[in-house]
């Protein structure tokens with residue numbers, strides 16, 4: 342189930358846990374984060390190609406491409422047998438920013454985003470059917486878990502924009518990882 346947990350950033354104290362999708366969307370909207378549910382226009386399987394995946398969500402993808410002037414999109418997937426899963430997970434576990442929007446739509450599986458806004462941290466467990474956007478220059482981190490399993494559509498304005506710039510703050514260590522969330 343998609344879940345939002347809101348914490349105090351300095352103490353890690355949990356303030357609120359929400360599973361209602363509309364409530365999650367409205368809490369996140371207040372900090373400039375977009376959270377939506379998308380429906381596939383046609384059924385997909387585990388073996389669907391990148392083009393088939395994008396075609397199934399074409400109307401939603403096109404709407405965002407137009408609204409934010411995204412230049413490209415692709416489909417990325419990770420599975421628990423991936424040989425580099427430890428290194429890939431580690432790459433996004435510390436607080437960082439990007440100069441580009443980070444937009445992910447979960448075609449399959451799940452992933453855990455944390456967004457650090459002012460004195461609060463928003464932990465968002467995204468599930469199949471969830472779209473999340475992390476605004477540019479917003480402090481965040483992402484945990485795919487020890488055994489990552491997801492397929493996501495990503496949208497980009499520039500290929501260079503989506504490079505992690507670490508803040509050097511170890512704040513992420515105060516919050517639950519994927520397995521504990």
Ligand SMILES: [Fe+2]
Pocket residue numbers: 433437438439443481482483505
């Ligand atoms: Fe990121």
